[in-house]
Structures are given as structure tokens and as C-alpha cells.
Amino acid sequence: MKIVIVGAGTAGVNAAxxxxxxxxxxxxxxxxxxxxxxxxxxxxxxxxxTSETAASTPLKSEDFYKNNNINISLNTVVVSINVERKVVSAKNGEEYTYDKLILATGANARRLTCEGSELSGVCYLRNIEDAKNLRRKLAESTSVVVLGGGVIGLEVASAAVGLGKKVTVIEAAPRVMARVVTPAAANLVRARLEVEGVEFMLNAKLTSIKGMNGHVDKCVLASGEKIQTDLIVVGIGAIPELGLAVEAALEVSNGVVVNEQMRTSDINIYAIGDCALARNPFFEAMVRLETIHNAVTQAQIVASGICGTSRPTPTPPRFWSDLKGITLQGLGALKDYDKLVVATNTKAVELEVLAYKNEILIATETINLPKRQGLLGESITMPEYQ
Ligand SMILES: Cc1cc2nc3c(=O)[nH]c(=O)nc-3n(C[C@H](O)[C@H](O)[C@H](O)COP(=O)(O)OP(=O)(O)OC[C@H]3O[C@@H](n4cnc5c(N)ncnc54)[C@H](O)[C@@H]3O)c2cc1C
Structure with a gap:
């Protein structure tokens, strides 16, 4: 039996x-x-x-692949799947036959399309090359615009202000982190970053970027306002990498559609991680999540299904974010809640939010309370698994 895994991010490596x-x-x-x-x-x-010398953090030790007899091929861009012959083809001409194929192709940063988006000084952050490029550009810049007040945008803003840069976050929504946390947590994060010197422009829409000598110079907003900058970091979300799945005529929508075993519409092909659209028992819906917890969980599920062992017990979705002086943690599915219980500590930057639906705790958020978050995890009620 041969298993081929396309993509060696958290999902792919953990599946192996x-x-x-x-x-x-x-x-x-x-x-x-x-x-x-x-x-x-x-x-x-x-x-x-924020470190000039930090190297990437390996997912597994060098020995892991050898000790576990896992063949890994780097620089190998898979370009097509032949589902009848059960072969994947790479750009370099190599072909790999499979009995089972796992797609773990992740996602790509959503690109800007407005006027000026091709100028030098417009940066994205998805992989190690992007991060090296951004680190270099941050060191050279004085004024940074972060486009998008989501988790990644705010982490970049936090790092940039820590490096002494003038930082402006432009966010189209009325608040930051609107997709992932409650207003209470979002407002505390924003307030903390404002104390550090980050400026926020909410309800603000970028319409174009003006350049000088091929490099970014100004952001122009729908309001007509212009912001002088020498670096724009775009953090406006990610788009699942679906090219192979589409080409192989697998069922896709906002992700490769999979069943509860992570199997796609082809009986021999699975999809996991950021690229997969799967039913999540906590959300009670088909969702595509972009978290480490999701990638690791789905890797375990696909392996258990292929090996015929019992399915791992579902654990509540979770994410974390590290910002300047803030550790933000979220647990559970923050969806359709009807009651929030918010507790703050005015003497320290600490927050706990409990979200209930029909008096049942469905999600929690904490800021700078990691031990409490651990305890709360045990109390999240899982809707019956279907
Ligand atoms: C900057 C950044 C910070 C983040 N911080 C957090 C955090 O604090 N907490 C959290 O929970 N999550 C965080 N995330 C999200 C988390 O990293 C992702 O959810 C996770 O990496 C998803 O794993 P994956 O394996 O599905 O996808 P990826 O990690 O994207 O891996 C997919 C891999 O497949 C490769 N690939 C794609 N197509 C092909 C092809 N055709 N041939 C060969 N290879 C291919 C890609 O290049 C990539 O290496 C962060 C993400 C980013 C980008």
C-alpha cells in the first residue's frame, strides 16, 4: 500500500x-x-x-522522517492527479502512484487587486520566504500600514510597533478580529495595541496605492484620506489551495468537500487542514478552519480512518494569538451564542469571556489567563456527534 501526501505543512506532516x-x-x-x-x-x-537571527521552527526533528521511514520530496510541485491511474504528476516530471492520496495543500494569502498593488513594498505573509522578505523590509521601513485587523494583521502590527515603527492598521469592519473573537476581547486587544502606539482606522477601505519610483508611497482610502507609508502588509485572509482538487473534478466549494473521515468525492482521495471543508461537530456545520488545532485534528482523523482504528474523540476548536503583552486564547465554536458573561481584571490586562447558547457553555475566550483557559476547555459541551 502506498500513501502519497501532497503538502508538508502541519496537516500533511501530522498525517504521516x-x-x-x-x-x-x-x-x-x-x-x-x-x-x-x-x-x-x-x-x-x-x-x-522581531529577531534578526531567528530561524524557522521545524515541525519535526530531522531524524523524524528517517526514523519513521517517511519519504519526503522537497521542491516538488504537484501539478495534476490522474484519478483513474491513481498517479500524481509533479512539475519536474516525476510521477508518484498511490493507493490513497491525502491533499494537505493549505491556503494562500488573499491578494490585493486595487491600483498600485503591484508596487514594491506591498507584502504578504504565508510562508518562510514571505517572512524573511517582510523581516528585511520591516528593518528598512519607518512607517508601516497593515491592511486588515485580523489575527495575522494584528500580530504583524504588534511586531512592527515593537520594532519602533509607526504603525497604522486599516480595517474595513467596525472592529478588529471580527471573525474570530467577541467585541470584548477585540476591544481589549485594540486598546492594548493603541497603548503601544498602533493607530487604528476602522470602517476604512483602501481604494488605491500610490507609488514613487516603483515603491509604495501612499495609501488612499475611500474617504479620500491619504496615509504616507513605505511598507504595506496585506492581511486580508487566505484562500484555500484547490487547484489540484478542481482539476481532478473533486467536489469543491469554499474548500475540498470531505465527509467525516476526511474523504473527498473520490474514494481514494482525502483532504485535510486549511484546504478542507468538513463537518465540525462543535459548529454543527460544514466549516473550513485555519488553525493548527484543526490541521492536527484532521490529520489524526484521516490516519485513523485509513488504518481502521477508532476515530479520535473530538476536542473543541481552539486558537491562540500572541501580541505585545497579550496572550489571547479561544476555545469552542463562537457561533449563535445568546449570552456572554464577561469578567475583566482592571488591575491587569486580563479578560475572560464565556459564551452560552441555551444556558450551555459553547465557547470561551481569555486574555493572559492560560491556566484558566485550560480548565475551561473541559467544560465546553459538544453537541452530539453526527
Ligand atoms: C503567519 C501565520 C501565522 C499563524 N499563526 C497561527 C496561530 O498562532 N495559531 C493557529 O492556530 N494558527 C495559526 N496560523 C494558521 C496555521 O498555520 C494553519 O492553519 C496551518 O498551517 C494549516 O496547515 P496545513 O498543513 O493545512 O496548511 P499549510 O501549513 O499551508 O501547508 C500546506 C503546504 O502545502 C504546500 N502545497 C500547496 N500546493 C502544493 C502542490 N501543488 N504541490 C506540493 N505542495 C503544495 C504549501 O506550499 C504548504 O507548504 C498561522 C498561519 C500563518 C500563515
């Missing part, structure tokens, strides 16, 4: 790990289009940006 943990002894081949050994993405928007 769990296959071996569950006793699979056949061939495993991990195909990565990146040039370096698999690494963790979360540090790229945090410590990596």
Missing part, C-alpha cells in the same frame, strides 16, 4: 506521523513544493519578525 502511530507500515511519500524542511507557521508572524 499519525499513520505510523496507528501502525501503518506501508510506503508514505510527502510531497512539498517548498525548498526547506517542514516548519511551523505561527512563529512567522510573531517572534520571527
Amino acid at each position: 506521523f499519525w499513520l505510523r502511530q496507528y501502525g501503518y507500515t506501508g510506503e508514505i511519500r510527502l510531497l512539498s513544493n517548498e525548498a526547506v524542511a517542514p516548519y511551523q507557521r505561527p512563529p512567522l508572524s510573531k517572534a520571527f519578525l
Whole structure:
């Protein structure tokens, strides 16, 4: 039996790990289009940006692949899947046959399309090359505009202000982190970053970027306001990488559609991680999540299904973010809540938010209360698994 995994991010590497943990002894081949050994993405928007010398953080030790007999091919861009012959083809001409194929192709940063988006000084952050480029550009810049007040945008803003830059966050919504946290947590994060010197422009829409000598010079907003800048970091979300799935005529919508075993519309092909649209028992819906917890969980589920072992017990979705003086943690599915209980500590930057639906605790958020968050995790009620 041969298993091919396309994409060696958190999902792909953990799928290989769990296959071996569950006793699979056949061939495993991990195909990565990146040039370096698999690494963790979360540090790229945090410590990596503020240290001149920080290296990438490996997902697994060098020995891991050898010791577990996992073949890993770097610089290998998979360009097509032949579902009849069960073969994937790479750009370099190599072909890999499979019995089971796992797509773990992740997502790409959403690109700007407005006038001026091609200018030098417009940066994105998704992989190690982006992070190195951004770190270099941050060092050279004095004034930084962060486009998008989501988790990654605010982490970059936090790092940039820590480096002494003038930082402005432009956010189209009336508040930051609107997709992931409650107003209470979002407002505390914003207030803390404002204390550090970050300026926020909410309800603000970028319409164009003006350049000088091919480099960004000003952001122009719909209000007509202009902001002088020498670096624009775009953090406006990610788009799942679906090219292979579409080409292979698998069912896709906002992600590769999978069943509860992470199987796609092709019986031999699975999809996991940022690229997969799966039913989540906590959300009670088909969702595509972009978190480490989701990637690791789905890797374990796919491996258990292939190996025929019992499905791991679902655990509540979770995420974290590290900002200047703030550790933000979220647990559960923050959706359709009808009551919020908010507790703040005025003497310290601490917050706890409990979200209820029909008097049942469905999600929690904490700021700078990691131990409390750990305890709360046990209390999240899981809707019956379907
Ligand atoms: C800067 C940053 C910070 C983050 N911080 C946090 C955090 O603090 N907490 C949190 O929970 N989550 C965080 N995330 C999200 C988290 O990193 C992702 O949810 C997770 O990496 C998803 O893993 P994945 O394996 O599905 O996708 P990815 O990690 O994106 O891996 C997919 C891999 O597949 C490769 N690939 C794609 N197409 C092909 C192809 N055709 N051939 C070969 N290879 C291919 C890609 O190049 C990539 O290496 C962060 C993400 C980023 C970008």
C-alpha cells in the first residue's frame, strides 16, 4: 500500500506521523513544493519578525522522517492527479502512484487587486520566504500600514510597533478580529495595541496605492484620506489551495468537500487542514478552519480512518494569538451564542469571556489567563456527534 501526501505543512506532516502511530507500515511519500524542511507557521508572524537571527521552527526533528521511514520530496510541485491511474504528476516530471492520496495543500494569502498593488513594498505573509522578505523590509521601513485587523494583521502590527515603527492598521469592519473573537476581547486587544502606539482606522477601505519610483508611497482610502507609508502588509485572509482538487473534478466549494473521515468525492482521495471543508461537530456545520488545532485534528482523523482504528474523540476548536503583552486564547465554536458573561481584571490586562447558547457553555475566550483557559476547555459541551 502506498500513501502519497501532497503538502508538508502541519496537516500533511501530522498525517504521516499519525499513520505510523496507528501502525501503518506501508510506503508514505510527502510531497512539498517548498525548498526547506517542514516548519511551523505561527512563529512567522510573531517572534520571527522581531529577531534578526531567528530561524524557522521545524515541525519535526530531522531524524523524524528517517526514523519513521517517511519519504519526503522537497521542491516538488504537484501539478495534476490522474484519478483513474491513481498517479500524481509533479512539475519536474516525476510521477508518484498511490493507493490513497491525502491533499494537505493549505491556503494562500488573499491578494490585493486595487491600483498600485503591484508596487514594491506591498507584502504578504504565508510562508518562510514571505517572512524573511517582510523581516528585511520591516528593518528598512519607518512607517508601516497593515491592511486588515485580523489575527495575522494584528500580530504583524504588534511586531512592527515593537520594532519602533509607526504603525497604522486599516480595517474595513467596525472592529478588529471580527471573525474570530467577541467585541470584548477585540476591544481589549485594540486598546492594548493603541497603548503601544498602533493607530487604528476602522470602517476604512483602501481604494488605491500610490507609488514613487516603483515603491509604495501612499495609501488612499475611500474617504479620500491619504496615509504616507513605505511598507504595506496585506492581511486580508487566505484562500484555500484547490487547484489540484478542481482539476481532478473533486467536489469543491469554499474548500475540498470531505465527509467525516476526511474523504473527498473520490474514494481514494482525502483532504485535510486549511484546504478542507468538513463537518465540525462543535459548529454543527460544514466549516473550513485555519488553525493548527484543526490541521492536527484532521490529520489524526484521516490516519485513523485509513488504518481502521477508532476515530479520535473530538476536542473543541481552539486558537491562540500572541501580541505585545497579550496572550489571547479561544476555545469552542463562537457561533449563535445568546449570552456572554464577561469578567475583566482592571488591575491587569486580563479578560475572560464565556459564551452560552441555551444556558450551555459553547465557547470561551481569555486574555493572559492560560491556566484558566485550560480548565475551561473541559467544560465546553459538544453537541452530539453526527
Ligand atoms: C503567519 C501565520 C501565522 C499563524 N499563526 C497561527 C496561530 O498562532 N495559531 C493557529 O492556530 N494558527 C495559526 N496560523 C494558521 C496555521 O498555520 C494553519 O492553519 C496551518 O498551517 C494549516 O496547515 P496545513 O498543513 O493545512 O496548511 P499549510 O501549513 O499551508 O501547508 C500546506 C503546504 O502545502 C504546500 N502545497 C500547496 N500546493 C502544493 C502542490 N501543488 N504541490 C506540493 N505542495 C503544495 C504549501 O506550499 C504548504 O507548504 C498561522 C498561519 C500563518 C500563515
